[in-house]
């Protein structure tokens with residue numbers, strides 16, 4: 001079986017009993033990530049822009065959460081808040097009960113890979129592990145290159161790798177830090193459709209063998225449904241949480257064609273309806289007021 005399906009707060013879990021069958025109270029698991037009434041603006045420029053407003057969200061340890069929402073609704077801002085790269089203006093962000101510190105709990109994966117072109121694949125990974133002695137960093141790099149199937153390409157430079165291989169390298173670099181949280185900002189958006197589908201399977205496999213809490217940003221409803229334990233839908237700017245949707249498909253999911261499931265089509269329709277309505281009624285959107293079925 002794949003990863004367990006954890007639940008923050010223990011809701012819905014079976015309750016253990018003592019020998020006489022009396023229920024023993026269970027201590028709810030604290031969430032791994034907690035966003036409590038989080039707001040964040042940017043400015044001054046043309047005046048402050050409220051990017052996120054009043055976000056309440058608990059993410060369980062090893063949960064796979066996908067953030068979905070129209071362009072500019074604050075998805076990247078949310079990742080940066082969890083990474084501790086920026087602080088909220090209002091409310092609080094906690095990771096493991098503490099304020100997040102950059103580089104401590106989370107690793108980020110970006111659409112643009114952000115590899116160092118003058119370093120080989122192995123060096124790109126080792127370079128991202130400055131706290132380790134050099135020999136250990138090299139060994140760790142070899143382990144993770146092997147894990148993503150790039151062992152043969154350890155001495156290649158990024159320019160000598162395909163887009164899919166570069167993203168696998170970026171993923172290996174993030175995983176090599178053995179982070180508790182993976183923050184992924186549209187990581188597959190620049191890949192061709194085939195590589196993207198392969199990378200989705202690869203990510204499912206990797207997070208099954210190296211479990212982590214994952215917060216993944218995408219514009220693709222299908223990708224969200226394939227990957228997520230839970231989808232968090234945000235409104236157009238300012239980003240507010242409009243819905244969270246549990247994705248009930250069992251894991252592992254890479255051996256089945258989920259798209260063929262009637263429930264997949266139903267959830268897809270539901271999410272598209274919500275997204276389309278938000279975009280068509282948002283005065284900031286290019287599609288505002290248009291009639292699109």
Ligand SMILES: Nc1ncnc2c1ncn2[C@@H]1O[C@H](COP(=O)(O)OP(=O)(O)OP(=O)(O)O)[C@@H](O)[C@H]1O
Nearest residue numbers: 042043049051070071072073074075076077078237
């Ligand atoms: N450093 C910044 N300075 C000024 N405005 C910013 C900054 N970062 C984000 N914003 C603004 O905050 C809003 C949210 O941006 P963010 O990048 O988080 O949205 P997003 O949902 O990730 O967008 P997209 O889907 O287009 O990538 C946008 O209006 C953006 O222009």
